[in-house]
Amino acid sequence: MYEALLNSITEKTALNENDQVLIKRYFEPVLYPKNRIIEAEGDIPKYLYFIVSGYLRLFHYDDKGDEYTTHINCPHGFFSAYTHFVNQTPSHENIECITACELLRITQADLEKLQTESEAMKTFSLSVFQESMLYNEKRANELAILSAEERYRKLIANYPDILHNVPVQYIASFLGMKPESLSRIRRKILNG
Amino acid sequence: MYEALLNSITEKTALNENDQVLIKRYFEPVLYPKNRIIEAEGDIPKYLYFIVSGYLRLFHYDDKGDEYTTHINCPHGFFSAYTHFVNQTPSHENIECITACELLRITQADLEKLQTESEAMKTFSLSVFQESMLYNEKRANELAILSAEERYRKLIANYPDILHNVPVQYIASFLGMKPESLSRIRRKILNG
DNA sequence: GAATCTACTTGACATTTGTTAGTTAATGGT
C-alpha cells in the first residue's frame, strides 16, 4: 500500500529509514467504493489524499444546478482542494471517487507535524504544492489557446487510460465543453 | 513609494517597526518606461515585483510565432512568473510593462532572508503564493465555463480601469479569444 | 426477465467564435 507513495517521494528526494517510518505512521490507508463523496462542498477539507489506485474528481454545482467537473486525477498522485486544505477554509468543491479507490490520507495538522519531523517531507510537500500550481497555470493556458478537439487529443495522449475509467460526461465538463460536443469530436477522430 | 506595499501587507498581517525597516531595506524601488521587458523567457526570473503604479503583463510566443498574453496585473499587487521565481528555474514567459511602471522588487534570496527575519513577512508571502494559486484555479474554471462575452463582462466589472490602460488585443488574448471577436463583443455591448 | 434509468450518441438547427480582407484611426519616427 505504501510502496507507490514512497516511490513517488523518492523520485523527488531521498528518504532515510526514519522518514519512511514517519510516513507510514502519519498516512492512513482507506478504501472507498465507486461514487463515494469523500469531501463535501461547504466543509473544510479534512485530508490530503495520495491515490494508490482509482480515479478521483473535483466538482461543484453552479446557480442553475448544473454540475461542473474541475479536476480529474489518477494514480499515483496527490489530490485535494489544495488551497482550502492548506488554509483550512471551506471549499466549494466536492471530491468524489469515480472508481473504487485505494487512498492514503493525512490531515493538515499531521502534515505539518510530519514536515517538522522530516526535512525530506518538507521539501516534497513544497514540490507537490508547486506542481499543483503549475498544473492550474497549464490548464488555464490550454483552455485559452487550444480548441476543444486539441484539448481532448492532448488529454488522451497524456492519460490514455482515462477513457476506460472515467465517464465521458466528466471528461467533457473538465475540458470545458458539452457532452454532445465531445461526442462529435470523438466520432470525427474515429472516422479519420 | 513604500506606502502601498506596507498597506497591502497590513491588510493581511500586522507589521511592527522592525518589519517595516526590513521591508524598506530589501525591496528596491525601480521605474520602467512603457513597453520595457523586465524579465525575458528562457531566463530564471530575478525578481518578485510589487506594483506601486502601472500595468504589467506576462506573455510568450507559440511555435508559429503567435503571441499569447497569459496574465495582466495592476496596482497594487505582486507580479512574477511565480512558480519559476520560487523554484529559480527558467521561465518560458516574458514580463513586460504595458504602461510606465513604479515597482518595488526583491530577489528570491532576499525574500527568503526577509522571511526568516520577519515572521509577518513569512505569513504574508505564503498568502501571496496561495492567492496566486486561487487566481489560476479561478481563471481556468472561468475559461472552461463562461462564454467569451461573459468573461469580458466579468473582467471590466472587476477591473474597470483596464480598458484605459491596456491594449484591447492583450485583453482579448488574456481572455482566450481573437481581437476581432472581442471587437464584435464590445460593439454588441455598446449598442445594447 | 421486464421495466426503468442513465450514459452516450446522433442529427438538425442556432449561436458563437475564427478567418480573411479591407478600412479607418491612432501612433511613432524622421
Add this chain to the structure above:
DNA sequence: ACCATTAACTAACAAATGTCAAGTAGATTC
C-alpha cells in the same frame, strides 16, 4: 508636418461549439 507602422474596427463568410429533441444500448432495480 509627413510618412510608415500598428491598433482597432467592420463585414462577409467559414468553422466550431451549443442547444434541443430523439434514439440506442447498457446498466440497475424490482
